Amino acid sequence: MSKNNIQIALVGNPNSGKTSLFNSLTGLRQQVGNFPGVTVDKKTGIAELNETSQATFIDLPGTYSLYPKRPDEWVSYKVLIGQDKTVKPDLVVLVADASNLKRNLLFCSQIIDLNVPVVMALTMMDLAKQKRTVIDIPGLERELGIPIVPVNPRKNTGIKELKKSIELVVKNKGVAIRPVLDMQELAAAPVNELKHLVPNISDYGAVHSLINYESFNYTAQVKDDIEQIVQKHHFNATKIQAEEITERFRRIKKIMDATVVQDNPLRKTIITEKLDKVLLHRKWGYVIMLAVMLLLFQSIFWLASFPMDLIDGAFGNFTEYLSKTLPEAWWSDLLVNGVVAGIGGVVIFVPQIMILFALVTLLEDSGYMARISFLSDRLMRKAGLNGKSVMPLISGMACAIPAVMSARSIENRKERLLTILITPLMSCSARLPVYVIMISLVVPDKRILGFIGLQGLVMMGLYLFSFVIAFAVAYVAKGLLKIKEKSFFILELPDYREPRWSNVFYTMWEKAKIFVVDAGKIIIVISIILWFAQSHGPSGRLEPLEANYTAAMEAAQSDEAKETLTFQYENDKLANSYAGIVGKSIEPAIAPLGYDWKIGIALITSFAAREVFVGTMGTLYSSGGDVDENDAGLKEKMHNAVREDGTKVYTLATGVSIMLFYLLAMQCMSTLAIVKRETKSWKWPVIQTVYMTGLAYIFSFIAYQLLK
Structure with missing residues (x-):
């Protein structure tokens, strides 16, 4: 027998414990999508109320009142006001923070006055107790005319009582509600x-x-x-709104006076205020913030390297197994080098995404993320951004994909778009193999002042340069983007508290799932296209190559000779493939940057992922097998590589030019897929590709011409 289904909207102020309650009520029976027309997460979940009824909870974006200013607040507003065609809740569960009750009652009283059925879930009772705040819940119920249930989602207490209150309110639906x-x-x-x-x-x-x-x-x-x-x-809408809020707070004060006993506000400073004196200090606050960011940045590398190596090794072993097991055929090559390689390119980013969002969630739950945004706002505004842009930019130094996703926290549309447009300029971990191998080739291993390594100094300079360019682009773009939207950096500084670990793990899982499912589809398709371009070419070019190779292999006397022939064949096959033909065709355009056709092929294949540069060089220079940036054989062969006129390929000028190109160019299809998803248009990924490639060409050209 099918159960009756009740649709319930879950609303509340930010940091009120709404997400924790949603997770506690619905468990694993959740779905994540987007509200129509906006890039705002639409979380729904199912909870059993009794043997005959179940409820579908819609977790609406957090908001402070029924006067929306941000896109996510408009989503909640339209649902509550009855103007959303897709979501029509039978009841509203309002999550209120008991430790900040006055602020929460503003939103609560507005919803009550809409004459919709409401149940209040009162969270943070433990924090209210720490602040020596005592709430007369029966008295508050009488004053507001709605049921109020204390809950603690972390300990899963009050959930049964909340479900019973929901049942009672649904049964009494239609009864007039007394306006506040x-x-x-x-x-x-x-x-x-x-x-x-x-x-x-x-x-x-x-x-x-x-x-x-x-x-x-x-x-x-x-x-x-x-x-x-x-x-x-x-x-006069402005006048009416001001009068309403003033009168509403007067009414709330009377309710609070009758039902809430608060500790003397002049008592000794609580721990939050003591911590803020240090963490928001005019000088030390910035030092501590930089230390925290450095620790976060390093942790993404430290913690992600092991699982990423495991995933890389697992896919490598799986690919090797398939290569040895499957018969030689076009479909097996497609499966191994197209589909499996594409899936591997998606999955290998998952550890960074999960770790980044886990660390960010820890900072958010603890209350420190708000302080980071507060401290960095002044610097960011000079470039047309705001304090909330700092986290996407910093996390972009690990991986631009989760960094772009995290820009959702920026309410202002122009500032969010600016942040998305410049985040890929941050030197991500995928650029590291390119930096390492080129620095080792063209920068001498010397010491400055006896202890500062020149190679390490160049590496640090690349990262600093990416910040400078990103801010310069943002400064220019803020005048070009004709989006007129006032930016107010109004930020609540929540109390410090212990992170909610269940929320951390849930966020890790959800963000990874969204990335793999949404971006993965596009990535795999492009990977297959790249496989085809590298594996196939005009028959008039490849057939003679294959015939000559077969004849040479039959005549070869030693394994070493056969191995050399195989490497040469793979090199020639790549040169005559569609990708190789494109590389040759673009050689005149990239020659002013100091590149030959082999580097051109690497530029093309690097679109799948920048670190593919090293693997491509390994094939082109007949190093064979899987090659990493520490392969001495590859370095030696690149060091000895010469052009047709006998001059060295990898000089200081060429090396710096390549590093600048990879620093500035948009060579990451997965980032483009995420930007398209977040902006809901191909317009911005195209603009991003054009301006970043243009910058890369200009700076690489200047560097090569000055240094050659």
């Missing part, structure tokens, strides 16, 4: 006139229709009629 604020006192005439025009709407809902009717799902005729009401009664 009488809107008739503020705008009786326009409210009553609109209620005749739009039936079954509360007084407070009528006020919001008068304010935001242009954004509501009304017919053109109804919008014209509402506009006439607004003009007729000289309805």
